[in-house]
Amino acid sequence: MKKVTMADVAKEAGVSKSTVSQYLNKRYEHMGDETREKIRLAIEKLGYRPNYIARSLKQKRTAMIGIIVANIMHGISTEISRAIEDFCHEHDMHAIVCNADDDPVKERKYIEMLRARQVDGLIIFPTGENIELYKQMEQERYPVVFVDRKVTDVNISTVVVNNKEAVYEAVSHLIKNGHRDIAMVTPPLTIYPRMERVKGYKQALEDHNIPIKQAFMISAEVKNIVNHLEAMVALPKKPTALVAANDLSFFEVMKFIKKHRILIPNDLAVIVFDNIPFASIASPTITTIAQPAYDMGKKAAELLLKQVNEERVDSKLYTFPCTLVIRESSVGGSAKGNQ
Amino acid sequence: MKKVTMADVAKEAGVSKSTVSQYLNKRYEHMGDETREKIRLAIEKLGYRPNYIARSLKQKRTAMIGIIVANIMHGISTEISRAIEDFCHEHDMHAIVCNADDDPVKERKYIEMLRARQVDGLIIFPTGENIELYKQMEQERYPVVFVDRKVTDVNISTVVVNNKEAVYEAVSHLIKNGHRDIAMVTPPLTIYPRMERVKGYKQALEDHNIPIKQAFMISAEVKNIVNHLEAMVALPKKPTALVAANDLSFFEVMKFIKKHRILIPNDLAVIVFDNIPFASIASPTITTIAQPAYDMGKKAAELLLKQVNEERVDSKLYTFPCTLVIRESSVGGSAKGNQ
DNA sequence: GTGAAAGCGCTAACAT
DNA sequence: ATGTTAGCGCTTTCAC
Numbered sequence: 110m111k112k113v114t115m116a117d118v119a120k121e122a123g124v125s126k127s128t129v130s131q132y133l134n135k136r137y138e139h140m141g142d143e144t145r146e147k148i149r150l151a152i153e154k155l156g157y158r159p160n161y162i163a164r165s166l167k168q169k170r171t172a173m174i175g176i177i178v179a180n181i182m183h184g185i186s187t188e189i190s191r192a193i194e195d196f197c198h199e200h201d202m203h204a205i206v207c208n209a210d211d212d213p214v215k216e217r218k219y220i221e222m223l224r225a226r227q228v229d230g231l232i233i234f235p236t237g238e239n240i241e242l243y244k245q246m247e248q249e250r251y252p253v254v255f256v257d258r259k260v261t262d263v264n265i266s267t268v269v270v271n272n273k274e275a276v277y278e279a280v281s282h283l284i285k286n287g288h289r290d291i292a293m294v295t296p297p298l299t300i301y302p303r304m305e306r307v308k309g310y311k312q313a314l315e316d317h318n319i320p321i322k323q324a325f326m327i328s329a330e331v332k333n334i335v336n337h338l339e340a341m342v343a344l345p346k347k348p349t350a351l352v353a354a355n356d357l358s359f360f361e362v363m364k365f366i367k368k369h370r371i372l373i374p375n376d377l378a379v380i381v382f383d384n385i386p387f388a389s390i391a392s393p394t395i396t397t398i399a400q401p402a403y404d405m406g407k408k409a410a411e412l413l414l415k416q417v418n419e420e421r422v423d424s425k426l427y428t429f430p431c432t433l434v435i436r437e438s439s440v441g442g443s444a445k446g447n448q
Numbered sequence: 449m450k451k452v453t454m455a456d457v458a459k460e461a462g463v464s465k466s467t468v469s470q471y472l473n474k475r476y477e478h479m480g481d482e483t484r485e486k487i488r489l490a491i492e493k494l495g496y497r498p499n500y501i502a503r504s505l506k507q508k509r510t511a512m513i514g515i516i517v518a519n520i521m522h523g524i525s526t527e528i529s530r531a532i533e534d535f536c537h538e539h540d541m542h543a544i545v546c547n548a549d550d551d552p553v554k555e556r557k558y559i560e561m562l563r564a565r566q567v568d569g570l571i572i573f574p575t576g577e578n579i580e581l582y583k584q585m586e587q588e589r590y591p592v593v594f595v596d597r598k599v600t601d602v603n604i605s606t607v608v609v610n611n612k613e614a615v616y617e618a619v620s621h622l623i624k625n626g627h628r629d630i631a632m633v634t635p636p637l638t639i640y641p642r643m644e645r646v647k648g649y650k651q652a653l654e655d656h657n658i659p660i661k662q663a664f665m666i667s668a669e670v671k672n673i674v675n676h677l678e679a680m681v682a683l684p685k686k687p688t689a690l691v692a693a694n695d696l697s698f699f700e701v702m703k704f705i706k707k708h709r710i711l712i713p714n715d716l717a718v719i720v721f722d723n724i725p726f727a728s729i730a731s732p733t734i735t736t737i738a739q740p741a742y743d744m745g746k747k748a749a750e751l752l753l754k755q756v757n758e759e760r761v762d763s764k765l766y767t768f769p770c771t772l773v774i775r776e777s778s779v780g781g782s783a784k785g786n787q
Numbered sequence: 788g789t790g791a792a793a794g795c796g797c798t799a800a801c802a803t
Numbered sequence: 804a805t806g807t808t809a810g811c812g813c814t815t816t817c818a819c
Contacts, residue, residue, distance in 0.1 A: 114813090124789070125791075126812090126814090127789075127790060130815085131789090131814095139788050139789085140788065140789085156584070158563060158564055159813080160505075160812055161565045162565065162566045164812080165813090166501050166812080166813075166814095167794080167813050168795085224497055225500045226500045226501065227499060227500065387699060466798080470805085473798085478804050483805080498796085498797080499796055499797070502795070502797040504797090505795090506799080507798070
């Protein structure tokens with residue numbers, strides 16, 4: 110584990126450090142061809158590798174950004190992160206991903222850790238709880254973009270989807286197919302997207318003059334969802350359709366469905382918010398509300414890099430539309446199966 | 449985006465930089481209580497955040513390690529990475545993950561990029577193609593651990609599973625359940641684990657006096673697997689059971705199964721190498737060969753951190769046993785379904 | 788075209 | 804118990 114520094118290369122090549130530096134930064138405009146060759150040789154001979162840490166210290170720029178996802182278990186986080194990374198690589202930047210695990214304390218820790226490591230900016234799927242910290246970054250004009258969740262009272266560029274409208278469309282689709290007893294399953298309504306999704310659900314029912322039944326509206330910790338489902342199907346009137354507000358709650362629904370040998374879509378039509386991996390290859394297929402992860406990630410990265418490059422960007426909300434990916438076999442042509 | 453440096457804190461607190469440095473490194477053994485308090489106040493007042501880049505330059509240690517996965521699409525990579533990260537965090541280190549995408553050129557690029565960023569060590573799921581580079585790191589005594597794949601001719605600590613034995617066990621299980629026509633599906637046999645898995649398959653058949661049929665042995669690029677399956681079921685004698693060598697080939701098998709409305713396990717018993725997310729909640733359930741991802745990741749991280757801390761570690765091969773997770777409904781009690 | 792020198796923000800002897 | 808000093812490896816004026 111030897112250490113070859115620029116000084117060693119300079120000495121070996123018989124030039125000065127600054128010339129080597131020029132070479133490394135490909136500024137060979139004013140550089141003799143033979144000097145250039147000497148340096149190339151010296152680098153190769155010594156196996157020299159530049160130290161980006163030292164460079165960053167001087168340049169005040171690491172060419173790294175941080176991504177803090179609220180919860181890596183949500184498939185959508187990974188998809189968006191991948192898109193961000195791709196965009197970064199195209200611009201010679203690197204992204205480092207951290208998982209806040211839905212914990213504001215961890216979120217704060219990661220924000221501080223990444224900033225201490227001098228990342229050039231941050232893309233955050235905010236827990237929403239560290240308002241003071243968000244505000245401080247806003248005020249310092251530190252480059253930040255929020256994704257997935259809107260935070261009130263903070264003026265930071267944000268990329269989200271049209272949660273409410275997308276669920277509205279999905280529920281309307283079910284209604285159009287004859288369903289009137291439609292359940293919704295969601296983790297606790299602590300964060301913005303889930304609240305929006307429930308709004309869309311309620312609005313759709315309302316607009317079609319279907320009363321909202323509290324019993325069909327399950328909002329509980331993931332580990333308790335199955336219990337609530339048990340209670341729901343014990344009712345005299347069972348739902349014929351169900352909307353899961355995200356992948357995690359959907360997995361619980363699947364466990365339940367499997368246990369009770371419920372058939373999709375005959376016994377129960379199912380729609381999920383989120384791309385479920387293999388939704389299309391599983392039997393039965395599952396209708397999904399797909400978020401445009403790639404576009405969102407790309408947009409977020411683009412907004413961040415603009416800020417990093419000191420372009421003036423006024424913070425606004427970018428809302429992307431979801432797509433209802435209808436796989437008819439999962440929704441059924443009618444609600445008769447269960448009556 | 450102001451910049452508050454240690455000097456500012458020192459001035460504000462009326463002490464010297466070194467005292468502030470001591471404070472930050474929690475070496476307050478020999479520090480007056482009121483000095484300590486003055487510094488705390490100054491830091492808070494100025495909103496000072498230490499610059500880890502500068503610290504790293506001096507200390508020659510970044511408290512970061514790199515993970516280079518061969519292909520992030522393999523679920524196992526993610527699982528092992530998570531375990532590595534957990535272990536790192538317990539030891540106040542951070543891990544940054546890169547995806548070589550099965551491309552030796554990208555692998556090389558990432559190795560160089562991460563080393564230029566001065567990561568303290570590397571955990572690599574090697575493509576196996578950059579032998580010279582591996583050897584160079586070995587020779588420089590740069591801390592490296594390989595995971596998942598053994599590389600011949602390079603003396604680097606490696607963590608793998610007992611691929612051959614695990615498949616042997618799985619195939620024997622099928623045979624015990626009456627199957628004799630057992631197919632194997634795998635991506636191209638370019639890398640170590642796949643070759644081992646096929647060896648286990650062949651060995652099991654041999655030991656049970658079942659002739660190996662070339663037609664039942666599909667080894668093809670993922671996108672061509674479905675075509676090969678089509679050809680296979682067009683044969684007069686179809687297999688009654690199938691082993692998929694990894695998750696990616698399994699997904700292809702699932703597409704095929706769905707298209708032809710093949711029932712598991714009645715028409716075809718299926719076993720997959722790799723934990724398939726939701727194998728247990730999907731209908732039908734799938735029997736899997738589970739790799740001990742957590743243990744592997746932990747072991748790899750442990751081996752690496754030992755090297756980072758300059759403990760002498762002799763490079764050896766650590767082989768972890770897999771578990772055959774039998775979900776009977778997916779394997780069937782007999783092979784009669786298809787005859 | 789190339790070199791000398793002054794830092795970037797921090798740590799770690801060594802003084803005091 | 805606190806301050807002084809000399810770098811870490813690189814970039815970047817500014818001379819020559």
